[in-house]
Amino acid sequence: MDNDVFYRELPKVELHAHLNGSVSAQTIEKLISRKPHLNIEHSMTAIGKGQRRTLDECFEVFRVIHKLVDTEEDILMVATDVIKEFAADGVKYLELRSTPREERDTGLTKKTYIETVIKAIQKCKEEGADIDVRFLVAIDRRNGTEVALETVNLAEEFMLSSDGLVVGVDLSGDPTVGHGKDLLPALQKAKNSGLKLSLHLSEIPSQLDESDLLLSLPPDRIGHGTFLHPEVGGSQSLVNKVVQKKIPIELCLTSNVKGNTVPCYSKHHFKYWYELGHPTVICTDDKGVFCTDLSQEYQLAASTFGLSHEAVWKLSQQAIDCIFGPEIVKQQLQEKWNDLHPQLFK
Ligand SMILES: CNc1ncnc2c1ncn2[C@@H]1O[C@H](COP(=O)(O)O)[C@@H](O)[C@H]1O
Ligand SMILES: [Zn+2]
Secondary structure, eight states: OHHHHHHHHHHHHEEEEEEEGGGOHHHHHHHHHGGGGGOOOGTOOOOOOTOOOOHHHHHHHHHHHHHHHSSSHHHHHHHHHHHHHHHHHEEEEEEEEEEEOOOHHHOOOOHHHHHHHHHHHHHHHTTTTTTEEEEEEEEEEEGGHHHHHHHHHHHHHEEEEEOOOOEEEESSSSSTTSSSGGTTEEEEEHHHOOOOEEEOSSSSSSOOOHHHHHSSSSEEEEETTTOOSGGGTTTTHHHHHHHHTOOOEEOOOOHHHHTTTSSGGGOOOOHHHHHTTEEEOOOBBBBBTTOOHHHHHHHHHHHHHHHOOHHEEEEEGGGGGGGGHHHHHHHHHHHHHHHHHHHHHH
């Protein structure tokens, strides 16, 4: 089997995908033609092959995309397109995350924002897309305590009313802004109510105190965790906590290389955690902004770290254990993987 075909056909689980960072070039074209007066060019919404930016510049890209995605119609189209693209890439289970923005930015209340994403998920299901999609409501760390609490309250409401589609809360946003201690009460409340937590942790250096504090919750998954381990200025005690609590880590290779928090693919912390035998899940983060897809991320991990097709299969299968969806979904996915195995290894 051709290598590219293997990675596309490989059934995959995507657990770390920000909706507005996942908008493809084709969808951006449609948005630009809807809003020519904004004078936005495609080069402003994506970081191409071989290009690198500072994390600061990455966050500028999100601001541009948010200008393009500012109505209910846009959000519905973006979410529908993103889900179908993941499905076409062989993703069988997807947890999308997105930040409900202020009403002044979108004309939509935060509640309607969430409803619109849910509508897109239901639409794709009705149209028979071969992908199970769940939603994490995201907290942007820059917005502080009050907004975080408001977001958690909404997430709780939707956890009960969305037929299991809203499963958790994400903490993301510019890691240089704000402090986790201000968000701890909201995150604790989310956890107490049964929402799962995926937290961006140590995406930049020198956040040991914050990471230690947030690990005390503990989160159900960690996003990036780039600077947790001692070789890059983290600490053994942080690593021990993550290992003891078996908290899976979502790893996004291209995002970290293009966002310049990791010097090159071969120095990515995938190696550290994979060699420890710790649960790691390969993810895209922002497939649109970083011009990648999940097949490509698996292929990059394999070629960089010398993983066989069998090892890659195991990696994608083990990701099933890390989903926030219920046990029954894990079983269904296991069956799907078992059914597809002979096709990939004939
Ligand atoms: C590159 N590393 C990253 N680190 C932290 N947060 C990130 C991120 N990439 C994306 N986001 C978060 O996702 C938002 C865009 O999607 P949504 O509008 O929510 O769908 C960004 O504004 C940021 O808050
Ligand atoms: Zn992220």
